[in-house]
Amino acid sequence: MTGRGADTVIRARGMAMSYGGRDVLRGVDLDIRRGEVFALLGPNGAGKTTSVEILEGFRRRSRGEVDVLGADPERGDDAWRARIGLVLQSWRDHRRWRVAELLSHFATYYRRPRDPAALLELVGLAEQSDQQVERLSGGQRRRLDVALGIVGRPELLFLDEPTTGFDPRARREFHTLVERLAREEGVTVLLTTHDLAEAERLADRIAMLVGGRIRASGTPAELARSAAARAEVRWTGDDGTHHRERTRDPSRLVWELHRAAAGPIADLEVRRPTLEDTYLHMVQREEGGAGAAGSGADVEDRNGTVSGEVSAA
Numbered sequence: 001m002t003g004r005g006a007d008t009v010i011r012a013r014g015m016a017m018s019y020g021g022r023d024v025l026r027g028v029d030l031d032i033r034r035g036e037v038f039a040l041l042g043p044n045g046a047g048k049t050t051s052v053e054i055l056e057g058f059r060r061r062s063r064g065e066v067d068v069l070g071a072d073p074e075r076g077d078d079a080w081r082a083r084i085g086l087v088l089q090s091w092r093d094h095r096r097w098r099v100a101e102l103l104s105h106f107a108t109y110y111r112r113p114r115d116p117a118a119l120l121e122l123v124g125l126a127e128q129s130d131q132q133v134e135r136l137s138g139g140q141r142r143r144l145d146v147a148l149g150i151v152g153r154p155e156l157l158f159l160d161e162p163t164t165g166f167d168p169r170a171r172r173e174f175h176t177l178v179e180r181l182a183r184e185e186g187v188t189v190l191l192t193t194h195d196l197a198e199a200e201r202l203a204d205r206i207a208m209l210v211g212g213r214i215r216a217s218g219t220p221a222e223l224a225r226s227a228a229a230r231a232e233v234r235w236t237g238d239d240g241t242h243h244r245e246r247t248r249d250p251s252r253l254v255w256e257l258h259r260a261a262a263g264p265i266a267d268l269e270v271r272r273p274t275l276e277d278t279y280l281h282m283v284q285r286e287e288g289g290a291g292a293a294g295s296g297a298d299v300e301d302r303n304g305t306v307s308g309e310v311s312a313a
């Protein structure tokens with residue numbers, strides 16, 4: 001494949017997938033660099049898992065060129081597979097195993113595995129090491145899935161909705177773990193998630209998969225700042241009414257408010273567009289219907305400004 005840089009770990013061009021004549025992926029292009037955490041976002045049924053499975057070599061694509069760690073995943077051999085970490089729901093087949101036993105067993109498959117005890121510590125399962133897998137809670141099982149995915153020290157880790165079912169503390173610990181893997185060990189991570197805060201926190205870059213194509217990509221800040229969404233300025237008038245206005249130029253609006261006001265402006269607040277604003281805007285536009293993004297969609301109106309009284313937020 002031409003143009004592939006040495007530090008490109010995943011490259012896809014025109015990756016397409018049809019199930020029974022129904023196009024799910026319509027030509028996806030991806031470039032994921034070594035050591036970055038890359039999040040793939042998209043609504044239910046967008047094709048995120050399909051994309052991940054193609055890149056993992058579990059699913060045969062319909063069309064397009066794909067290169068993962070220098071090989072076509074459809075032809076990846078055992079040596080190639082050993083460089084990749086998958087977070088599968090492996091515990092399903094190993095219910096009666098004890099946690100440490102299972103991890104030690106999986107470690108024997110690899111040439112340079114992590115120490116199982118240290119790994120249990122790392123994923124917060126040290127206390128459960130003698131527990132049978134079937135007795136773990138949902139969140140603990142997911143941690144075990146992650147431990148099994150990284151026991152072989154993969155260069156590239158696929159995490160398909162890894163924190164589903166995690167409580168807030170487990171989620172935070174998991175985020176710390178992913179950050180450590182990426183920053184300290186240089187692991188490349190491809191993550192799918194519906195949690196935009198998770199994507200924003202973890203990802204160096206994000207791609208939004210909607211309607212079978214990547215519709216936007218960039219750093220979380222770039223996407224949040226993209227032309228799709230506008231800042232919102234809120235304030236309370238002298239007569240006590242609440243106002244909000246959306247604008248591309250919040251500092252000008254605030255300046256104008258100050259100029260017009262006799263004194264301080266009550267409850268003045270400037271809210272920059274968030275990643276969620278951009279995401280919902282994109283999904284709503286792509287799916288082409290009002291309401292597609294839900295009533296909370298905070299997206300730009302036709303004229304770019306929304307003004308009016310609102311109830312106090």
Ligand SMILES: Nc1ncnc2c1ncn2[C@@H]1O[C@H](COP(=O)(O)OP(=O)(O)OP(=O)(O)O)[C@@H](O)[C@H]1O
Binds near residue numbers: 019048050051
């Ligand atoms: N083996 C299959 N056979 C037929 N259709 C499939 C198959 N696997 C997935 N699909 C369909 O392809 C589309 C994309 O599914 P996929 O699981 O890749 O989406 P997703 O973005 O991961 O969704 P979610 O966010 O709900 O997990 C869906 O409409 C799904 O029903």
